[in-house]
Amino acid sequence: MNPNTIVVPCRSPAEVAETIARARSHRIHLVPRSGGHCFAGRSTTDGIVLDVGPMRSVSCAGDVATVGAGTLLGDLYDALDDRAIAAGCGPTVGIAGLTLGGGLGVLGRRHGLTCDSLLSAEVVLADGRVVRCDEERESELFWALRGAGGGNFGVVTSLTFRTVAAPELTVFHLRWPVHRAAEVISAWIEAAPDAPDALAASLLVTPTGALVLGAAIATETETAAMLAPLSGLAPTSAVFRHLPFREAKRYLAQRPTEPGISLSKSEFFAEDLPQETITALVANLEQDRRESEARELDFTALGGAYARVPRAATAFAHRDARFLVKHGVTTRSGLDHARTWLTRSWEIPRPWGTGGVYPNFPDPDLRDWARAYHGDNYERLVAVKDAYDPSGFFRFHQSVPATRPV
Ligand SMILES: Cc1cc2nc3c(=O)[nH]c(=O)nc-3n(C[C@H](O)[C@H](O)[C@H](O)COP(=O)(O)OP(=O)(O)OC[C@H]3O[C@@H](n4cnc5c(N)ncnc54)[C@H](O)[C@@H]3O)c2cc1C
Known part of the structure; x- marks a missing residue:
């Protein structure tokens, strides 16, 4: 303090x-x-x-x-x-x-x-x-x-x-090894932002693998059907559990936290990413990596009801975005090293971004923060x-x- x-x-x-x-x-x-x-x-x-x-x-x-x-x-x-x-x-x-x-x-x-x-x-x-x-x-x-x-x-x-x-939810985890990460990212970008409103599927990519996780307001069978574009990529494991709302929320909150200092940068995207950009993002996860760093790409799907609220109805300026990418790193040593990786990762897909940044993921290094947060x-x-x-x-x-x- x-x-x-x-x-x-x-x-x-x-x-x-x-x-x-x-x-x-x-x-x-x-x-x-x-x-x-x-x-x-x-x-x-x-x-x-x-x-x-x-x-x-x-x-x-x-x-x-x-x-x-x-x-x-x-x-x-x-x-x-x-x-x-x-x-x-x-x-x-x-x-x-x-x-x-x-x-x-x-x-x-x-x-x-x-x-x-x-x-x-x-x-x-x-x-x-x-x-x-x-x-x-x-x-x-x-x-x-x-x-x-x-x-x-x-x-x-x-x-x-x-x-x-409060609806009952089916929570899910689908995993792939990291050498499949680029194709999982492509498939996720194509499917998750346009999926039925009932499905909220996020994607986490780390140096060790890709994980699609989230919940659906649906039965296990219906959820599996909505996730077919991703489960068709033969995950190494797939878990589905139908739970009461509160238990599902607790289950989803159980994410391991890494010790150290965490930094993040993010941006919204309205269009797909080219394959070479996705490949570069994944390759960068390993670039100059130290054991003391935990690196992560976190993709969140928008669309659905997020996009149906008229743009002028609230001050939230990112209704047109299809998805959000948060680049995160937690380090136990070498803040500058972690920051260098983070900035490089954030810059790789930037040419295809909206320039918008989620106000709840504030980034003190943004130059044009007023436009980034508020458009x-x-x-x-x-x-x-x-x-x-x-x-x-x-x-x-x-x-x-x-x-x-x-
Ligand atoms: C573990 C974790 C999980 C998260 N999960 C999600 C998620 O699922 N979805 C999502 O959208 N975001 C998520 N976030 C991001 C989260 O939305 C932001 O970090 C948010 O700003 C946190 O709000 P807070 O009240 O906890 O923080 P605070 O630091 O207390 O507040 C955040 C900002 O709001 C201001 N503020 C706080 N209270 C008031 C008030 N009463 N009146 C006016 N201004 C106020 C503060 O001054 C500060 O600028 C997550 C963050 C963490 C750490």
Whole structure:
């Protein structure tokens, strides 16, 4: 923990407003923190970390759930019981941070981003006002929070979502040795983003092999049929398990974590990748590799309901993308060496990328971060910033700046 950091846990919007007022009067930098997982460390600072963790609550009425901003995904899924929200798998990820940047998950190709299920939010603004925003009230703020809201416009204290009946899921793993990785990537790119909405199949490629994993809102037989373009490539093992929703989420969250420092870079793609690019990506996994480094290419399919929400409906600027590629490395030594590999891997497919980067996978090295995260929405976001935080109190690296001077 940075010795200059003061963590202030807040239990209510009033405590949030009080903490903001204190920070303002002492001119101390403040950032909100929910689950604390920001890849770029934006929920930490030399000043005040406003921790919404104590606002951990879930209440349901019919198909609507109101969730305190400090709630973590694992607790949220447990509390929802037979209902669900389309969201990610990491049980310790904060629902606030995830939703405010978009929110990809196994129900997403059927139900959209997590922020697409958001009905309203309670926000404490920089001037201490507590506002509730939705499609009718403070609608521009509501628009901005859905895809560009992480730390930029105010502190969200509560989120209200439309829920869906929690479906049973078939979870699956299909494995191939690494010498088959290039053909698996080609087949995955062709099949996964255009698969039926019920299927969420991700692809992980490491120096040791390729793994297609995910879940489908379907029986084992139906899932196997949807995965035929991939299972036709004769995986060395294929596992299918039909599970209740909560168990399926727990199963999917069980991913081994490597010790060390993790770095990542990512980009969205709207078109296929040429075969030589795929071959180069796979070859680069082994290039100058050290035993102390764990390298990974992580492909996520979009399409489905993600793409059916009109582009202008929310601030999430990547509706046209078919898939997302995250390049990741975890190192126990030699940060520069790991960074060199990461940058080289990220650059290989870039000529075919949209230039867009997922706001929930922030990358402090991006040059044109405003376009990368927000695309054509950037100007509208600046107008929202001007209206709700004209002094730019919520300032930090790569945030949306107010156009007026502080
Ligand atoms: C293990 C793991 C699994 C993941 N799985 C997925 C996944 O399945 N799908 C997916 O889309 N992403 C996933 N992610 C990425 C995740 O969406 C982002 O890391 C997200 O920003 C984490 O939110 P947080 O609340 O945990 O983090 P934090 O660091 O607390 O917050 C992230 C950002 O939001 C801001 N913020 C936090 N709380 C508030 C608030 N109350 N009001 C305003 N701003 C706030 C912070 O200042 C920061 O800028 C995963 C990350 C990890 C580490």
